[in-house]
Amino acid sequence: MIIRLLARRPHAVRSSLAAASSGTCRTAPFVRRKHTVPTLANHPDLKQHGIPGLLSPTGFSIAYTEYMEHITSELNAATDGTPFENTPAQSLAVEFARNPVKAHEFNVASMSFNNHFFFDGINADANVQPQPTADLVAYINDSFSSLDTLRETFLATAQAMFGPGFVWLVQTNELANKNPLRILPTYIAGSPISGAHYRRQALDLNTENPDSYQAKGLNKVGIMGTAAQTEVKPKKALGGVDIVPLLCVNTWEHVWLHDYGVRGKRQYLERWWDTIDWNKVRDKANLQPTHRNEFVYPVAQKMRVNI
Amino acid sequence: MSSTAMIIRQLAARHGPRAVARNSFRPRRFLSSDVKSGNGAYATTLPPSLESRFDEYFASSTSDAIDPETPAPAASEQTADGAEAETRSVAEQYFLYKQQQSLIGRLGSDISPHYQPHTLLNHPPSPADVTLELLLASEAHQGHATSLWNPANARYIHGIRQGVHIISLEVTAAHLRRAAKVVQEVSRRGGMVLFVGTRDGQDRAVVRAAELAKGYHLFERWIPGSITNGQQILGRCRTKVVNQNDEEVPGFEEQLYERPVLRPDLVVVLNPLENYVLLHECALNNIPTIGVIDTNADPTWVTYPIPANDDSIRCIQVIAGVLGRAGEAGQKKRFEAAARGEITYRPARNLELPGEEEDAKKPTVNEAEITRILELARKQDEADALEERQGKNVA
Numbered sequence: 076m077i078i079r080l081l082a083r084r085p086h087a088v089r090s091s092l093a094a095a096s097s098g099t100c101r102t103a104p105f106v107r108r109k110h111t112v113p114t115l116a117n118h119p120d121l122k123q124h125g126i127p128g129l130l131s132p133t134g135f136s137i138a139y140t141e142y143m144e145h146i147t148s149e150l151n152a153a154t155d156g157t158p159f160e161n162t163p164a165q166s167l168a169v170e171f172a173r174n175p176v177k178a179h180e181f182n183v184a185s186m187s188f189n190n191h192f193f194f195d196g197i198n199a200d201a202n203v204q205p206q207p208t209a210d211l212v213a214y215i216n217d218s219f220s221s222l223d224t225l226r227e228t229f230l231a232t233a234q235a236m237f238g239p240g241f242v243w244l245v246q247t248n249e250l251a252n253k254n255p256l257r258i259l260p261t262y263i264a265g266s267p268i269s270g271a272h273y274r275r276q277a278l279d280l281n282t283e284n285p286d287s288y289q290a291k292g293l294n295k296v297g298i299m300g301t302a303a304q305t306e307v308k309p310k311k312a313l314g315g316v317d318i319v320p321l322l323c324v325n326t327w328e329h330v331w332l333h334d335y336g337v338r339g340k341r342q343y344l345e346r347w348w349d350t351i352d353w354n355k356v357r358d359k360a361n362l363q364p365t366h367r368n369e370f371v372y373p374v375a376q377k378m379r380v381n382i
Numbered sequence: 383m384s385s386t387a388m389i390i391r392q393l394a395a396r397h398g399p400r401a402v403a404r405n406s407f408r409p410r411r412f413l414s415s416d417v418k419s420g421n422g423a424y425a426t427t428l429p430p431s432l433e434s435r436f437d438e439y440f441a442s443s444t445s446d447a448i449d450p451e452t453p454a455p456a457a458s459e460q461t462a463d464g465a466e467a468e469t470r471s472v473a474e475q476y477f478l479y480k481q482q483q484s485l486i487g488r489l490g491s492d493i494s495p496h497y498q499p500h501t502l503l504n505h506p507p508s509p510a511d512v513t514l515e516l517l518l519a520s521e522a523h524q525g526h527a528t529s530l531w532n533p534a535n536a537r538y539i540h541g542i543r544q545g546v547h548i549i550s551l552e553v554t555a556a557h558l559r560r561a562a563k564v565v566q567e568v569s570r571r572g573g574m575v576l577f578v579g580t581r582d583g584q585d586r587a588v589v590r591a592a593e594l595a596k597g598y599h600l601f602e603r604w605i606p607g608s609i610t611n612g613q614q615i616l617g618r619c620r621t622k623v624v625n626q627n628d629e630e631v632p633g634f635e636e637q638l639y640e641r642p643v644l645r646p647d648l649v650v651v652l653n654p655l656e657n658y659v660l661l662h663e664c665a666l667n668n669i670p671t672i673g674v675i676d677t678n679a680d681p682t683w684v685t686y687p688i689p690a691n692d693d694s695i696r697c698i699q700v701i702a703g704v705l706g707r708a709g710e711a712g713q714k715k716r717f718e719a720a721a722r723g724e725i726t727y728r729p730a731r732n733l734e735l736p737g738e739e740e741d742a743k744k745p746t747v748n749e750a751e752i753t754r755i756l757e758l759a760r761k762q763d764e765a766d767a768l769e770e771r772q773g774k775n776v777a
Contacts, residue, residue, distance in 0.1 A: 107494060108494065109493060109494055109496070110490075110491035110492070110493060110494075111491060111492045111493075111494060112491065112492070113488075113489075113490070113491055113492045114492070147491050150490075150491060161493055161496050163487060163488055163489075163490060163491070163493060164489065164490025164491055165486065165487060165489065165490060167490075184490065187490040187491050188489055188490040191489045191490050191491070192486065192489050195489060248470070248478065312470065312475050313472060313475045313476070313479070314475055314476065314478070314479030314482075315479070316475050316478040316479050316482060319478075319482060320486070358485060359482075359485050359486065361478060361481075
């Protein structure tokens with residue numbers, strides 16, 4: 076099995092051999108790196124002082140600098156020379172999710188997206204304490220009865236997850252939904268993106284039983300299968316806009332182990348909640364009231380259209 | 383209501399929960415499927431259109447009890463309509479998708495700047511963006527094998543590498559800038575620019591350049607004689623008279639009927655080797671031409687050669703883009719002058735405004751003529767009267 080797994084990652088074999096022969100992991104001098112580690116807001120401050128109230132400088136360097144460097148070089152190794160070499164990580168995750176042969180490529184792309192999403196959603200400025208605005212709080216109260224309930228549920232979900240992963244707050248965009256906000260745990264390198272649903276990895280099968288299978292729709296055979304569907308479901312939204320990730324927490328151990336120790340997961344989660352940048356959450360969410368039969372285009376909104 | 387409730391219960395007893403689920407009456411969807419009502423609020427009374435469907439549904443459900451195999455059309459129609467109201471339109475989804483992508487599309491890693499082919503067509507470079515690096519990356523320096531060269535191109539060639547002539551990029555850049563200036567000025571003076579590119583893959587570049595410069599494009603075969611025998615080949619094409627703001631002025635149809643066909647004022651050819659006839663016709667009619675001259679092409683065929691690689695589509699797209707942008711700049715200057723009240727061109731000759739023509743057709747009043755006629759008439763009358771009196775005296 077080990078040999079087979081290695082064979083599925085030919086770049087890992089090559090790079091490990093090269094590293095063994097040269098002594099240090101060094102990329103060839105004339106190769107241009109297509110993917111580079113993204114910079115965060117206030118990046119020099121973060122490198123020097125860490126994330127105030129969450130991570131020390133060493134903790135930040137382990138969780139972001141070193142880890143993203145590692146993941147980015149893996150991403151380059153996985154995509155160099157392929158038609159996907161200049162594709163952003165989110166698109167790569169959607170592309171590779173459906174192909175089990177590309178499991179490693181998916182893992183790497185999804186982890187880079189998830190980790191950057193996590194650090195991007197953290198408020199980097201120590202002087203500012205963003206609180207959720209009134210419209211966002213009202214929107215949260217529709218799905219969770221209060222902000223405190225959301226916090227408790229969210230942190231409890233994250234704490235209960237056994238093993239590494241991410242916990243997301245997503246907005247589901249179906250108009251029929253009365254509770255558009257949902258909490259979505261994704262184990263290991265699972266992705267919340269709608270197009271990558273093959274690798275959502277939202278469930279730990281060790282904690283499921285046959286009844287919960289049926290309830291969560293895991294059983295897809297026979298009378299529960301697609302051929303036996305009798306009701307006409309609405310079509311899925313184009314472009315994957317039915318699931319919008321708003322914020323996430325990274326529960327991989329390497330993020331909090333250095334600063335909080337083996338037993339410090341709960342403390343880390345509580346400290347993280349205070350560092351959330353709620354303005355970014357509001358920007359990502361679609362807070363317009365659900366007019367069923369009319370669509371109101373926002374006035375004077377500049378959109379960076381990525382070509 | 384009790385009879386219908388009974389029917390539903392019987393159905394459930396006979397065919398199990400699946401049948402009831404299929405035919406179950408869902409008041410929420412039923413009422414929210416009325417799009418015309420505005421909001422999906424719960425209506426207290428059913429509008430007449432829904433009432434008829436209500437009856438139709440229950441009529442079909444009673445027939446279902448007799449024959450379970452017949453599908454219920456009302457039920458399927460109802461669920462489809464309900465489903466439609468619950469999803470957004472494609473335009474809304476696209477807008478949300480674009481918004482989402484602008485916020486989280488680039489997360490994960492920073493991708494180093496790289497060549498994206500569509501940008502040359504969607505956002506072509508302007509003459510100011512022409513650099514030797516751009517031309518080199520677009521393979522504009524690649525000439526043909528040395529044995530295939532035209533010695534007249536010797537002045538454009540930098541050297542030889544791997545048996546192939548290398549075009550000097552400084553020369554290319556200089557000639558390209560000159561050609562761009564020509565296109566800009568012709569466009570500024572309201573001239574007609576024709577972009578021609580008849581090879582495979584040049585069509586999009588040619589169309590885009592013509593679109594920017596408000597000119598004309600050709601990507602299929604040039605019909606020989608379209609200039610020298612233009613009246614025969616293009617005589618049926620519609621022409622129009624436009625004012626300084628490019629707005630059509632009506633009322634000239636009769637005058638245009640007699641006018642000769644139009645000819646381009648400047649022709650840009652992206653593959654001159656295959657368009658000798660076109661270039662010859664232009665030369666016969668004193669029409670300046672710009673052409674992309676490779677090492678095996680004849681530079682004397684065109685007025686303003688641009689020594690570059692005509693076999694590389696990327697190079698052609700760069701050159702066509704630059705010339706299109708230059709035309710766009712010229713058009714912009716022309717419209718700015720028009721807004722100030724100045725025209726940058728000589729207006730068409732022998733065209734009379736529709737109002738002035740009607741005045742010419744009306745007879746003009748000449749006072750001297752009238753007095754002369756009246757004088758003649760008076761003299762004639764006097765002469766007649768005198769004759770009459772003389773006749774009476776005699777008699």
